Amino acid sequence: MKPKVLLEREGYRFVEVGILEINGKPDYRMQKQNEYTKRWNDIYLFDNSLQCTTAMEDIDYARWLDPDRVPCYIKDD
Numbered sequence: 867m868k869p870k871v872l873l874e875r876e877g878y879r880f881v882e883v884g885i886l887e888i889n890g891k892p893d894y895r896m897q898k899q900n901e902y903t904k905r906w907n908d909i910y911l912f913d914n915s916l917q918c919t920t921a922m923e924d925i926d927y928a929r930w931l932d933p934d935r936v937p938c939y940i941k942d943d
Contacts, residue, residue, distance in 0.1 A: 891915075
């Protein structure tokens with residue numbers, strides 16, 4: 867199934883990939899593009915739509931979820 871792109875922002879892509887069999891809810895994921903192959907890879911599977919919405923609205927939260935440990939929530943001095 868081809869993912870439905872909800873938002874692409876600052877190197878991240880938020881997608882819906884069908885319905886989860888376990889609970890019948892949408893399957894939301896965060897993806898990041900591989901710099902060499904240019905393919906989008908899943909880097910985080912959201913627990914629910916609220917978590918996905920929060921990551922789409924707060925880019926620092928999306929960075930915090932990134933397994934590459936991207937700097938986030940940096941204090942301004």
